[in-house]
Amino acid sequence: MACRSWPRAWRSCCCSRWRRRCGAGSCAATGEAGRSTRQQEGGARSMSEAHGLTDGAALGRRVLAATDLSSRADRALRRAAMIAQAAGAELLVLNALDDDQPRRLIEAERREAAVVLREQLAALEGTTPVALIEEGDPFETILRVAEARSVDLVVLGEHRRRLLRDVFSGTTAERVIRYGRRPVLMVSRAPAAPYRHVIAATDLSAHSARAIRAAHRLGLTAGARLTLLHAFEPAGLGALALADAPAATVAAREAAAANEASSALAGFAATLGLPVQPERQVAMGRPGGVIKDVVARLRPDLLVIGTAGAGHLRRMVLGSVAAEVVGAVDCDVLAVPPEPGT
Structure with missing residues (x-):
């Protein structure tokens, strides 16, 4: 979902002109010439039923899937549909248009996007999505719609991986995770079933x-x-190494630390209130490296991680461990921000 990696037709920058025309700046997709529109919450216009994209019933839970119409985004869309269906949630599908171009080109791209979305959404089973085609920067548009619609989850396709240089920082996904207030699911694998591990x-x-x-x-x-x-x-391993402590002493300190960590993790698990007791695993090492190593070895379907960093300056600093891990592991990632106001 990197903004720079999108085709220009889907890249955009924030347009104050359109925000003035639409109030909150959140406009859903419209049909071709002669299309009918109707008001939605937050000032959004629903996509015309002439395109075969109908408005869903308002539910207490909402899932927002952002798409640039690529194959990576299609995986995210299908996962979002599975989640929405299982939860009985409303599924919103959002595509952002480049508003930094002549109006006639914007309208042409809107019509083209409507056709592609209609085809993609028709292939989804068990849910009736609400399609939104909006104008603006993808990052800003996703955050705006997520807040305006009070979504429970934002679902994105993974960033484009390059052979020689895989850069996650600065992508649309990274910015949504860094600055957003909603849980973000970044999908990298084609969904065949609910998550198993x-x-x-x-x-x-x-x-x-x-x-x-x-x-x-x-x-x-x-x-x-x-x-x-x-x-x-x-703690203290560095001092033992400097003192040239015997290997047995170092091993004993590591074993004691592992026991302490295991006990602490067991106590933590007991406070979660989950219906099923989870498995527990402790590993010695730097957190980012440990997480990547364990994910590579166990190959889970999903990694869950909080995004709060040291000092908890969430609006400015993505936690160093989350920043290191989110774009590097080969599985889907759920990144959850801290409680608002904490």
């Missing part, structure tokens, strides 16, 4: 507990094997 990385904090509970609340752990993963770094 979920790893939840935890530092035993309230923020990581919130992330795990969010995954459960969203139905992402239903019927799945859930593993809690905690990385620990024993």
Whole structure:
């Protein structure tokens, strides 16, 4: 979902002109010439039924899938449909148009996007999506719609991976995760079934507990094997190394630290209130490296991680562990922000 990696037809920058015309700046897709429109919440216009894209019933739960109409985004769309169907939630499908171009080109791209979306959504089973085609920067548009529609989950396709340089920082997905206030599911694998193995990385904090509970609340752990993963770094190992301590002494310190970490993780798991007792795993090492190694070895379907960083300046700093891991692992990732106001 990297803005720069999108075809120009789907890249855009924020347009104050359109925001002035539409109030909140959230306009759903319209049909071709002679199309009819109707008002939606937040000032949005629903896509014309002439395109075969109908408005769904307003539900208490909403899933927002953002798409650039690529194959990567199609995987995310199908996963979002599975989640919405299982939860009985309303599915919103959002595509952003480049508004920094002549109006006639915008309208032509709107019509083309409507055709492509109609075809993609027709292939979805068990849900009736609400299609939104909006004008503006993808990152800003996703955040705006997510807040205006009070969605429970934002679903994105993974960023475009390059052979020689795989850069996650600065992509649309990274910016939505960094600045958004809603849980974000970044989908990298083609969805064939509900998640079967979920790893939840935890530092035993309230923020990581919130992330795990969010995954459960969203139905992402239903019927799945859930593993809690905690990385620990024993204190004092550096001093032992400098003192040239015997290997047995170092091993004893590591074993004691592992026992302490295991006990702490067991206590943490007991506070989560999950219906099924999760598996627990502790591993010594730097958290980012441990998470990537364990994911590569166990190959889960989903990694759950909280995004709060040290000092909790969430609006400016994505947690260093989350920033290192989210764009690097080969599985879907649920990134959950801290509680608003904390």
